[in-house]
Structure formats: structure tokens, C-alpha cells
Amino acid sequence: MIEAGQKVYLCGRLRGxxxxxxxxxxxxxxxTLTGRPNGADTIVLxxxxxxxxxxxxxxxxxxxxxxxxxxxxSEAAFRAALGLTAPHAASGDYSQDQVAxxxxxxxxxARTLSLFDVxxxxxxxxxxxxxxxxxxxxxxxxxxxxxxxIIAVALALEQQGTQLSNVRxxxxxxxxxxxxxxxxxxxxxxxxxLPLDGPDIDADEAFARAEESEQAGxxxxxxxxxxxxxxxxxxxxVIPFNLGNVLDGLGRPREADFAYRQAIAxxxxxxxxxxxxxxxxxxxxxxxxxxxxxxxxLAIEPQFAxxxxxxxxxxxxxxxxxxxxxxxxxxxxxxxxxxxxxxxLAHLCRLELREREKRA
Numbered sequence: 112m113i114e115a116g117q118k119v120y121l122c123g124r125l126r127g128x129x130x131x132x133x134x135x136x137x138x139x140x141x142x143t144l145t146g147r148p149n150g151a152d153t154i155v156l157x158x159x160x161x162x163x164x165x166x167x168x169x170x171x172x173x174x175x176x177x178x179x180x181x182x183x184x185s186e187a188a189f190r191a192a193l194g195l196t197a198p199h200a201a202s203g204d205y206s207q208d209q210v211a212x213x214x215x216x217x218x219x220x221a222r223t224l225s226l227f228d229v230x231x232x233x234x235x236x237x238x239x240x241x242x243x244x245x246x247x248x249x250x251x252x253x254x255x256x257x258x259x260x261i262i263a264v265a266l267a268l269e270q271q272g273t274q275l276s277n278v279r280x281x282x283x284x285x286x287x288x289x290x291x292x293x294x295x296x297x298x299x300x301x302x303x304x305l306p307l308d309g310p311d312i313d314a315d316e317a318f319a320r321a322e323e324s325e326q327a328g329x330x331x332x333x334x335x336x337x338x339x340x341x342x343x344x345x346x347x348x349v350i351p352f353n354l355g356n357v358l359d360g361l362g363r364p365r366e367a368d369f370a371y372r373q374a375i376a377x378x379x380x381x382x383x384x385x386x387x388x389x390x391x392x393x394x395x396x397x398x399x400x401x402x403x404x405x406x407x408x409l410a411i412e413p414q415f416a417x418x419x420x421x422x423x424x425x426x427x428x429x430x431x432x433x434x435x436x437x438x439x440x441x442x443x444x445x446x447x448x449x450x451x452x453x454x455x456l457a458h459l460c461r462l463e464l465r466e467r468e469k470r471a
Contacts, residue, residue: 113153113184113192115141120148122164122173123157124318125186126347129383132412136193138446148175153182155189156226158266159315165227167257169220187228199231203238210237214245215253223258224248229265229275240274247276263313314344325357333357341373348378355387364391382412389421398425416447423456432460432467 113119119142125133137144145151154177156164164171177183191198205213210230211221224230229248230241237245248261265275321336337354344350355370368391374384389404405422408415419442426435439460442453 112182113142113188117152118143118145118150119153119155119189120145120151121155121157121189122148123160123315124322124349125157125190126159127349127378129349129352129381131383135412136195140193142192148173149178151178151181153184155184155186157186158227158262159319161227161262161266162259162313162316165223165259165262167259169217169223169252169258171219171223171226183226185226185228187231199233202233202236203241205237205239205242206235207232207237210242210245213242214249216245216249220248220252220258221245224262224265227262227266228269229262243276244274247274251275312339312343314340314347314350317343318350321353321357325353330357330361334361346377348374348381348384350374351377352381352384352387355384355391359387359391364395367391380411382408382415382418385411386415386418386421389418393421393425398429401425414441414445416442416445416449419445420447420449420453423453427456427460430463432463436460436464 119137121133121144128136134144148154154173156171164173166172171183187196187199190196207221207225208218210216211218214221216224221230224245225232230237230245232241244265248258248265251261252258261275268275317336317340321333321340324330324333324336334354334357337350337357341350341354351370351373355367355374358364358367358370368388371384371388371391374381375388378384385404385408389401389408392398392401392404402422402425405418405425408418409422412418419438423435423438423442426432426438436457439453439457443450443457447453
């Protein structure tokens with residue numbers, strides 16, 4: 112159970128969320144994200160880390176010690192705590208032990224499927240649908256398929272609106288788990304596979320390598336990995352958003368502009384992409400476009416403190432103090448480190464407006 116006041120350590124990433132928005136949503140929920148796993152009250156297992164922390168036999172090896180009494184929860188549980196999705200509501204009549212026994216699994220294997228949202232227990236109870244999915248996972252494992260592949264395919268199928276138990280699967284010669292459609296191999300999304308297809312890396316791994324390169328300051332490598340991730344995952348807006356940041360860091364504003372617009376095309380409600388596009392436009396002197404981008408970010412996220420602050424400063428440079436003042440007042444009501452600066456700037460706006468009144 113994730114409760115307000117807890118420190119949370121996220122393993123991996125949450126698809127579709129930037130770092131800033133993740134921290135902002137966590138703060139709103141009364142949670143603090145921490146980079147120290149051994150000091151966290153709750154460990155969240157992002158779907159993206161299944162290939163790294165789950166063994167073929169279904170055990171979970173995190174690689175760090177947990178704080179006493181710390182809990183481990185799934186990505187779906189964390190998303191629900193942040194208000195991004197509704198909690199799963201279909202409770203059932205089965206215990207984890209019963210599900211494991213009927214599916215031919217060990218208890219630890221059933222727990223792993225729950226922690227990666229292949230099964231959806233409510234509290235400690237599982238539904239009949241969970242039991243059917245667990246049986247499908249058990250059959251695949253009995254056929255020699257490792258749990259990381261089972262989890263990846265189950266999650267991909269769920270995104271397609273179906274379940275592991277509803278499709279026929281086969282392992283390709285290069286190890287990928289595929290659908291069998293009318294006797295031919297197909298991707299999990301149903302796209303028929305050409306005979307020579309055989310990817311050896313997925314979008315999550317490419318994204319993780321890109322982040323590692325970016326954090327190490329190797330922006331050229333980060334660019335290549337983000338570009339690969341964007342090709343492998345044509346939907347996640349955060350990938351081209353991060354690519355835009357890297358291209359901006361490399362001093363390539365035109366390409367960064369294009370990447371931010373790609374992110375917006377994938378998700379028009381990604382406030383961070385509108386904001387970063389505005390920053391880029393402001394740097395190259397396109398102030399009116401920049402202000403419009405900040406306004407789009409604020410229409411999506413009204414309390415986006417950095418967008419409020421930048422838009423207010425731009426308006427002050429244009430000497431539109433009446434428009435800047437309410438934005439600065441909104442900054443003051445946020446938890447932003449710019450709140451003190453906003454108070455000072457709001458005072459300057461009022462002084463300018465009074466001087467205008469005197470001169471009128």
C-alpha cells in the first residue's frame with residue numbers, strides 16, 4: 112500500500128511521463144521520489160525493468176537491500192496512487208497460493224506476475240480471469256519460455272486489449288515470443304513477420320542505454336540510442352522529448368525543435384514538450400512563438416511553475432506588466448524554488464503599473 116508521506120524509489124521508468132512531471136505528480140500525491148533505494152519505504156517495479164530484474168525462473172533480484180518493512184509494488188499500483196489510472200476493482204475468490212497451484216506455478220512466480228501487472232489482485236484476492244492468465248503463463252514456462260519474455264508479451268497484449276490466455280504463442284529462433292496467426296508468425300500487435308526479421312533489442316533497453324549515456328555526458332551516444340528507441344516504440348512521446356533535450360545540448364536547435372514537435376504529435380498534452388519548445392524558441396529570438404508555447408503548456412498544466420515564470424519574464428521584457436503579474440502570483444502559490452523570485456518580480460510589476468497610473 113502506497114501512503115502519503117512515503118519515500119518512493121522507482122526501478123526503471125514510467126512510460127509517457129517525463130522526470131519533471133513524475134516528481135510533480137508524486138509531490139501532489141504527498142510522496143517523495145528518492146534515488147536511494149535502501150532508504151525508500153516503497154519500491155516501484157516499472158514494467159521496463161522486467162528483463163533486468165526477473166530471472167527466467169520467475170525470481171526477482173533487485174541488486175540492493177530493502178529498508179526493513181519496505182514494500183514492493185507494481186507500476187499499476189503506483190500509477191493509481193498518482194491518480195493516473197483507477198485502481199483495479201475486479202476482486203475475486205482465489206488466494207495467491209490457489210492461483211499458483213492451479214496454474215502449475217510456484218508462489219514466488221505468481222507474486223512476480225502480480226508485481227509486473229500480468230495478474231491484478233485486489234488486496235490479496237485474485238479473480239478467475241487472473242487464474243486463466245496464470246495458467247497460460249504456466250504453460251508457456253513449462254514449454255521453456257522464461258518469465259521476462261512472458262511478462263513482456265503479456266503487457267504488450269494487454270495494450271492491444273487482449274490477454275495472454277487469448278492468443279497462441281511461439282518462440283522464434285532468435286528468442287522472441289510471437290503470435291501464431293493462421294500458421295504464420297506475427298508480432299504481438301498482429302503485424303505479420305518477414306522471414307528475416309529478428310530484433311535483438313527492445314525500446315525499453317534502448318531507452319535505458321540512452322539515459323545512461325545522457326547522464327554520463329555522452330550526448331552523441333544518447334542521441335543514437337534515443338533515435339533507436341523512437342523507431343522501436345512509435346507511440347511514447349517521452350522518447351522524442353528526451354531526444355530533443357539531447358539535441359539541444361549538442362547545439363542543434365533545428366533538430367531539437369523537430370524532436371519536440373514529434374513528441375507533441377505523439378502526445379499533444381505533454382506539457383514538458385511545449386515548455387521546452389518555448390525555451391528553445393525564446394533562445395533563438397522567436398518570442399511570440401515562445402509565449403504561445405508556454406501558454407499551451409499552462410493550458411495543460413496550470414501550475415507548471417517554470418512555464419509560469421518564463422512566460423512572466425517574457426511578458427515583462429515586452430513591458431506587459433498587467434499580463435505578467437497574475438502569472439507571478441500563481442508561481443507564488445506553487446512549491447517552486449522560484450517563489451521568492453516571483454514575489455520580487457510581482458512587486459516590480461506593481462510598481463510599474465502604479466507609475467503608469469500616475470502618468471495617465
